[in-house]
Amino acid sequence: MSAVSTLQGRLAEFDEKRLLLLATFVPFTLFFVLVWGVPIGYALGMSLFSDPTGAAEFAAFANYAGVLTSELFSTALFNSVVYALSSTILSLVLGLGLALVVNREITGGNALRTMMIFPYLLPTLVVIFMWTFLLDPNVGAVNQFLLDYGLVQEPLAFFSSTQWAMPAVVVASVWKYGSFAFFILLARLQAIDPNLYERARVEGASTWQAFRDITVPHLRGAILIIILVRGIWMFNKFDIIYLATRGGPLDATTTLPIMVYELAFRGSPNFGGATALAGIMFMLLAAVAVVYFWVFEPEQEVAN
Amino acid sequence: MLGLGKGPAGKYVSQRTQERVRRVSVILTALLVAIFVSIPVYVMIAIAFQPATTTFRGGTVNLLFDSFTFENFVLLFTDTGTPRYLFNSLIVTASSTLLATALSVAAGYGLTRFEFRGKTMAARAVLFAYMFSPIVLAIPLYVIFFTLGLLDSYFALTLALTGISAPFGIWLMWQYFQTVPIALEESAWIRGASRTRTLWEVVLPVARPGTIATAIFSFSVAWNDFTMARVVMSQDEMYPITVGASLFLDRVTIGWSETMAAAVLMSLPPFAIALFLQNYLLQGFNVGGLE
Numbered sequence A: 001m002s003a004v005s006t007l008q009g010r011l012a013e014f015d016e017k018r019l020l021l022l023a024t025f026v027p028f029t030l031f032f033v034l035v036w037g038v039p040i041g042y043a044l045g046m047s048l049f050s051d052p053t054g055a056a057e058f059a060a061f062a063n064y065a066g067v068l069t070s071e072l073f074s075t076a077l078f079n080s081v082v083y084a085l086s087s088t089i090l091s092l093v094l095g096l097g098l099a100l101v102v103n104r105e106i107t108g109g110n111a112l113r114t115m116m117i118f119p120y121l122l123p124t125l126v127v128i129f130m131w132t133f134l135l136d137p138n139v140g141a142v143n144q145f146l147l148d149y150g151l152v153q154e155p156l157a158f159f160s161s162t163q164w165a166m167p168a169v170v171v172a173s174v175w176k177y178g179s180f181a182f183f184i185l186l187a188r189l190q191a192i193d194p195n196l197y198e199r200a201r202v203e204g205a206s207t208w209q210a211f212r213d214i215t216v217p218h219l220r221g222a223i224l225i226i227i228l229v230r231g232i233w234m235f236n237k238f239d240i241i242y243l244a245t246r247g248g249p250l251d252a253t254t255t256l257p258i259m260v261y262e263l264a265f266r267g268s269p270n271f272g273g274a275t276a277l278a279g280i281m282f283m284l285l286a287a288v289a290v291v292y293f294w295v296f297e298p299e300q301e302v303a304n
Numbered sequence B: 001m002l003g004l005g006k007g008p009a010g011k012y013v014s015q016r017t018q019e020r021v022r023r024v025s026v027i028l029t030a031l032l033v034a035i036f037v038s039i040p041v042y043v044m045i046a047i048a049f050q051p052a053t054t055t056f057r058g059g060t061v062n063l064l065f066d067s068f069t070f071e072n073f074v075l076l077f078t079d080t081g082t083p084r085y086l087f088n089s090l091i092v093t094a095s096s097t098l099l100a101t102a103l104s105v106a107a108g109y110g111l112t113r114f115e116f117r118g119k120t121m122a123a124r125a126v127l128f129a130y131m132f133s134p135i136v137l138a139i140p141l142y143v144i145f146f147t148l149g150l151l152d153s154y155f156a157l158t159l160a161l162t163g164i165s166a167p168f169g170i171w172l173m174w175q176y177f178q179t180v181p182i183a184l185e186e187s188a189w190i191r192g193a194s195r196t197r198t199l200w201e202v203v204l205p206v207a208r209p210g211t212i213a214t215a216i217f218s219f220s221v222a223w224n225d226f227t228m229a230r231v232v233m234s235q236d237e238m239y240p241i242t243v244g245a246s247l248f249l250d251r252v253t254i255g256w257s258e259t260m261a262a263a264v265l266m267s268l269p270p271f272a273i274a275l276f277l278q279n280y281l282l283q284g285f286n287v288g289g290l291e
Helices: A003-046 A062-069 A071-103 A109-121 A124-134 A141-148 A165-190 A194-202 A207-235 A239-245 A256-265 A271-296 B008-012 B015-049 B071-079 B082-113 B119-131 B134-147 B154-178 B182-190 B195-206 B208-224 B227-232 B241-246 B256-276 B278-285
Strands: none
Touching: A003 A271, A003 B082, A003 B119, A003 B134, A003 B154, A003 B195, A062 A071, A062 A271, A071 A109, A071 A165, A071 A207, A071 A256, A071 B015, A109 A165, A109 B015, A109 B256, A109 B278, A124 A165, A124 A239, A124 B015, A124 B241, A124 B256, A165 A207, A165 A239, A165 B015, A165 B278, A194 A207, A207 A271, A207 B015, A207 B119, A239 A256, A256 A271, A256 B134, A271 B119, A271 B134, B015 B071, B015 B256, B071 B082, B071 B256, B082 B154, B082 B195, B082 B208, B082 B241, B082 B256, B119 B154, B134 B154, B134 B227, B154 B208, B154 B227, B182 B195, B195 B208, B208 B256, B208 B278, B227 B241, B241 B256, B256 B278
């Protein structure tokens, strides 16, 4: 074997490796720069100008001050927190309950699991169609049930009453997103060594004790992640609320994402305000992400 | 570890009684959840496949399914923009699924197989994007696409959809490739296969389950999407089905029967995935699931 051909082989190998390196990293980098970096940077930039899409004028933090002091902001922030907390916790309770049930390997457990996938994959619009119909004051089955059993005297217009709109949106959200917690918790449950329960039973532990001392510690990490990640997603949820109520009635379901949309696209567009609010949401998210990275170190799963 | 004998329950209630109580509560929970999940689906199907005159007979709603028809679907296709909406949905869903999956597989492979500095930063960027709010991304994308004259184009929506689906896909493939032993590739190299050939003939076949999971998640993000399409598309003939059908409820000419027929059409792909591809989907949940 001559030295030349070895060298050529090495060069070919080197080139191929470089080509692969390019083929994998260039799209990845381009993607993050073009679809994430540029828009976010652009939005943060725009948020510092008054009327950024028209006669842009540098306004420093005037947009931020305008958004933060507006009356709607505090309402929207409050609604976002209420919506995120209630829908996350209810999804978690539902998901945990059902995961414990399916993990018991009851008859029909597999059918239940398949059934749970379906709401999660359904387009949000379909979910809203279903619940708008079910909760409709004239034709809805829920109102008919309530009337038949004398629980209410008048049909309730769930999505269009200030009192019931938020609970109605939360119910529809839990219906759709409850399975997220379910699948993650089920996977964790199935990873617990069954011998632990056997030993606990032999030693006379009650069901409750076994649950408290075996199940809960194994699920703790997953539950915290669900609260954190699901909570962030629900806090930022736009489509399900917008489709159900457009943020109404009387801003009763206007959350921060709805407010961003309204600022940008309703009436006279206010992109300065919209991007400033987006910037505020970005920073809120970044703060949560810092906690997430610091406490859970999720990057350890890939970068070791 | 176990606080045995401390709790009152363990002291006073026999294990057999506990087992019975548990059994009953398990079955009760299963039943309640099954009802909660299936009633809305049943209502949708019943309204879609019954003639409107049967559903709304005599002032009350009849959901007993005593007659069956496809007339709601026929009306949906002849009287509304549904065919066009479905066509638009198919185009953007297919292209963004392809783009996001290809991007995720390539990035996942590169990120696991090459050493580089800043891996932690890359992982955090991916995770941050994965948690990000679509509407916050949609606003600047709207302005950028507006400036470039790209609003109301398949290209813009495809890019926007890939933007929200690819971070999770990348994360999934990144984790997936870690489970594919590099020894497989090394043995192929030793036998003289080039890196590229190894990639096609060894790596990609082994990575197929992860790739399918990524494709399913990207597909459902795109098929499901309302937010991005609402912002990027403003002309009726460019709307995907989610945006087009969302206007049905405001139109007096379109009733619940056609609306639910549209809902059934939109539910078909998720239904097929739940039935035939659920194992791939569950694999995706092991690394986090998606919005």
